[in-house]
Amino acid sequence: MTKYVKTICPYCGCGCSIILHVKNGKIVRTSPAVNDSINKGTLCIKGMLAHEFVHSPERLKMPLIRENRSFKEATWDEALGMVAEKFHNIKEKYGGSAFGVLSSARATSEENYLISKFSRAVLATNNIDHCARL
Amino acid sequence: MAGLAQTMGAGAMTNSIDEITQTQVLFVIGSNTTEQHPLIGSRIVEAIKKGAKLIVADPRKTHLAERAYVHLCLLPGTDAALINAMMNVIINDGLINEEFIKERTEGFEQLRQNILQWTPERAERITGVKAEDIRRAARIYAGAERAMILYCMGITQHNCSTDNVIALSNLVLLTGNVGKPGAGLCPLRGQNNVQGACDMGALPDVLSGYQKVKDPRVREKFSRAWGVEIPEIPGLTVPEMFEAAEKGIIKAMYIIGENPVVSEAHLSHVEKALRNLEFLVVQDIFFTETARFADVVLPACSFAEKDGTFTGTDRRVQRLRKAIEPLWNSKPDWQIISELAARMGYPMTYADPSEIMDEIASFTPSYGGISYDRLEGPGIQVPCPHKDHPGTPYLHKGSFARGKGKFIPVDYTPPAERTDEKYPLVLTTGRVLFHYHTGTMTRKIDFLNKKCPGPFVEINPADAQKLGISDGDEVYVKSRRGKIKLPARVTGKIKQGVVFVPFHFAEAAANYLTIDALDPVAKTPQLKFCAVNIFAGSEEHGDS
Ligand code: SF4
Numbered sequence: 001m002t003k004y005v006k007t008i009c010p011y012c013g014c015g016c017s018i019i020l021h022v023k024n025g026k027i028v029r030t031s032p033a034v035n036d037s038i039n040k041g042t043l044c045i046k047g048m049l050a051h052e053f054v055h056s057p058e059r060l061k062m063p064l065i066r067e068n069r070s071f072k073e074a075t076w077d078e079a080l081g082m083v084a085e086k087f088h089n090i091k092e093k094y095g096g097s098a099f100g101v102l103s104s105a106r107a108t109s110e111e112n113y114l115i116s117k118f119s120r121a122v123l124a125t126n127n128i129d130h131c132a133r134l
Numbered sequence: 135m136a137g138l139a140q141t142m143g144a145g146a147m148t149n150s151i152d153e154i155t156q157t158q159v160l161f162v163i164g165s166n167t168t169e170q171h172p173l174i175g176s177r178i179v180e181a182i183k184k185g186a187k188l189i190v191a192d193p194r195k196t197h198l199a200e201r202a203y204v205h206l207c208l209l210p211g212t213d214a215a216l217i218n219a220m221m222n223v224i225i226n227d228g229l230i231n232e233e234f235i236k237e238r239t240e241g242f243e244q245l246r247q248n249i250l251q252w253t254p255e256r257a258e259r260i261t262g263v264k265a266e267d268i269r270r271a272a273r274i275y276a277g278a279e280r281a282m283i284l285y286c287m288g289i290t291q292h293n294c295s296t297d298n299v300i301a302l303s304n305l306v307l308l309t310g311n312v313g314k315p316g317a318g319l320c321p322l323r324g325q326n327n328v329q330g331a332c333d334m335g336a337l338p339d340v341l342s343g344y345q346k347v348k349d350p351r352v353r354e355k356f357s358r359a360w361g362v363e364i365p366e367i368p369g370l371t372v373p374e375m376f377e378a379a380e381k382g383i384i385k386a387m388y389i390i391g392e393n394p395v396v397s398e399a400h401l402s403h404v405e406k407a408l409r410n411l412e413f414l415v416v417q418d419i420f421f422t423e424t425a426r427f428a429d430v431v432l433p434a435c436s437f438a439e440k441d442g443t444f445t446g447t448d449r450r451v452q453r454l455r456k457a458i459e460p461l462w463n464s465k466p467d468w469q470i471i472s473e474l475a476a477r478m479g480y481p482m483t484y485a486d487p488s489e490i491m492d493e494i495a496s497f498t499p500s501y502g503g504i505s506y507d508r509l510e511g512p513g514i515q516v517p518c519p520h521k522d523h524p525g526t527p528y529l530h531k532g533s534f535a536r537g538k539g540k541f542i543p544v545d546y547t548p549p550a551e552r553t554d555e556k557y558p559l560v561l562t563t564g565r566v567l568f569h570y571h572t573g574t575m576t577r578k579i580d581f582l583n584k585k586c587p588g589p590f591v592e593i594n595p596a597d598a599q600k601l602g603i604s605d606g607d608e609v610y611v612k613s614r615r616g617k618i619k620l621p622a623r624v625t626g627k628i629k630q631g632v633v634f635v636p637f638h639f640a641e642a643a644a645n646y647l648t649i650d651a652l653d654p655v656a657k658t659p660q661l662k663f664c665a666v667n668i669f670a671g672s673e674e675h676g677d678s
Contacts, residue, residue, distance in 0.1 A: 003457075005455050005456070005457035006455060007437070007438070007453070007454050007455040007457060008326070008437075008444050008446075008452050008453070008454050009326065010326055010436070010437040011326060012170065012171050012172070012173075012324070012325070012326055012447075013171065013322065013323035013324060013325065013326050013327075013328060013329065013446050013447035014151065014171050014172070014173035014174055014446060014447060015326065015444060015446025015447065015448070015450055015452055015513075016173055017452070020438060020457040022457050022458055025458055025459065026458070027438055027457060027458060036511045036512040036513075037512065038151055038152070038173070038446070038448075038450065038512070039173055042173070042176070044172030044173065044176075045172075046172070047172075051438060053419075053436070054436045054438045054439075054458075054461070055461070056420075058420055058421070059419060059420060059433070059436075059461060059462065059464070060418065060419065060420060060421055060431065060432075060433035060434075060462075060464065061433060061461075061462035061463055061464070062433060062462070062463045063430065063431065063432050063433060063463070064421075064425075064428075064430070064431040065429070065430055066428065066429045066430070071431065074430075076463070076465070076473075079430050079432060080432075080470075080473055080474055080477055081477065082430055083415050083430050083432075083474060084474060084477035084478050086386065086412075086413045086429075087386065087388075087413075087474075087478060088478060090385050090386045090412065090413060094385055096365055097383070097384075098383070098384055098385040098386060099384065099385075099386055099387070099388070100370065100375035100378070100379065100384045100386070100387040100388075101387070101388045101389075101390075102372060102375075102387065102388070102389040102390060102392045102394065103331055103336035103390055103391075103392075104325075104327075104331070104390050104391025104392050104467075105323075105324070105325035105326070105327050105328040105330075105331045106325050106326060106327060106391050106437075107327065107331070107390065107391050107467050108327065108330070108440070108442025108443055108444060108454055108467075108468070108487065109327060109330035109331070109333065109334050109442065109443050109444065109445055109451070109491075109494070110334075110442045110443065110468055110487040110490040110491055110494070111390075111442065111466070111467040111468045111471070111487075112327070112330060112331045112334035112335075112336040113334040113335070113342060113490060113493075113494050114467075114468050114471045114472065114482065114490060115336060115390060115467075115471060116334060116335040116336050116341065116342065117360060117482075118471050118474070118475055118482075120341075120356075120360070120364050120365060121360045121361075121362045121364075121475075121480060122474075122475050122478050122480045123388075124362075124363075124365055125365060125369060126338050126339070126347055126365050126367065126368055126369030127338060127369035127370045127375055127378075127384070128336055128337070128338060128369060129336065129337060129338050129369070129370070129371050129372045129375065130328075130331045130336050130337075130372070130392065131372055131392045131393075131394055
């Protein structure tokens, strides 16, 4: 059975609506949405292939922690525990101005809001920006 | 968006994408729209078919430039001179909109004084565009009842980016081409949620809804909402952060979904900064070039594995819907941040992103009326201040966000770096249709890699001949900061004296060559202009 999920193309700022075709937990195809969409049934080549990178075997599969010159896989508990501890120590030692946070113009708005809140309320810094200033 | 905020009070696309096909004249400057914003590119072609006239200002003969009524083939970085000269023609020909200027603007007299010096002949010497073509373009633009200007990185990635945007804004105000459907000034946002990221306050000087950190009332409001003091001093921009990291002032960075090791200007600088950090966390979908420098790498999930919203380039808030469960051990960014906050003693308890949006709406005026139950249809264009508000298809109807539109005279600022005998060519960078930004997503896709497998440098046949370079030759492109090796693509589509390198490819990252001079106000790096030379791959000079 195929499930169809209407969502937004992850690439440019045009905001085309796409339909992801999901079969057994795998996205097998992307098609353009016709109704309630800015693109009205069309998609550029990038949009047509919007799903392809999702199942790429090259995806990061586990948290990684540096060990000398390489990385070792870690659990979320280990990785987040380590980040929390280091951030905490740096904040204690140098204060909020020792942090820099880069947010992403590809993350959702909700995520960008949380990243801003995290920077300001938890790390105590206004050093937050994203790479695509326009 | 510093420029537009100063002149009109809002830094966003004034119109809707649908209005492109309803306008009479389109002026596209510094945007290779077909490759950067394909849907908008095809809407422009549709508009031409319906009779709209297209003016394109670009040093490359882009897909749209080939279809343009007038193609202003200007030297990179000379936009302000070109726009000033267009205004000179409009004023001298009496094509200004006097009523609009009187009712809705301020500062006209100062602008007029400045513009009188900008004859098309003077601009011709700076821009390389024939005075006659500048006159034609000016008359077409000013002669229309509804005209739209679209611009992108070509305008904003210069050390004079704020001035360029202000010059365009002056042109719009001079002709009253704003505040009605099909008329306005449209910055095209690059990545899909640039508008959303800015609206949400992922910026050093503002909180969500562009509420200024400096304003004590704003800080008080957010301090109350978030339950902690908000730091008072505005923060650092991306290039400033890397500078501070290099100097050892910034000790730790948290980089989420970005790959500055490929995307930022003057890369060797960025790498040095990252190496200098005590602690670096990178959160991404793939193991990026930037992740190589990390101490901890956190696996985020893709757009298909989470709910949320994106705000498109025309300010349309639309729903992203989860199609599949997070793959492998990845988690959505919002969840990772919430868990990390909780571990640091600041609980963030959201059952799902709709609750985050409710919080955003409660103290972000422009999103006041946004909630997930209203986003089932085609989305809502912000500003949308309350629950019964239908959204805003075009901005500045009746009055500007800042009250009156403001004319600010600007002059042409020569690029921070000039060409000379040793570096006689101008390098400009940009994107190609088949890839997206630094390529972390698109380069994983076989089909796209076959269409455009690797980096290249575009060079005009006349320049190529002088340098003894043929199409397909491996060449070195060298600037005062570094060099890269890549194949040459000899093409008449690029202006003589100018070369073009796309910036998606880590193996020959164009940004090793670029200069990190910043626009003094907007802090956008000068990615679009630097002086270079080219050598055949076998020549010794390449290594000197
Ligand atoms: S389908 Fe193409 S034009 Fe539409 S949002 Fe995606 S990349 Fe942009």
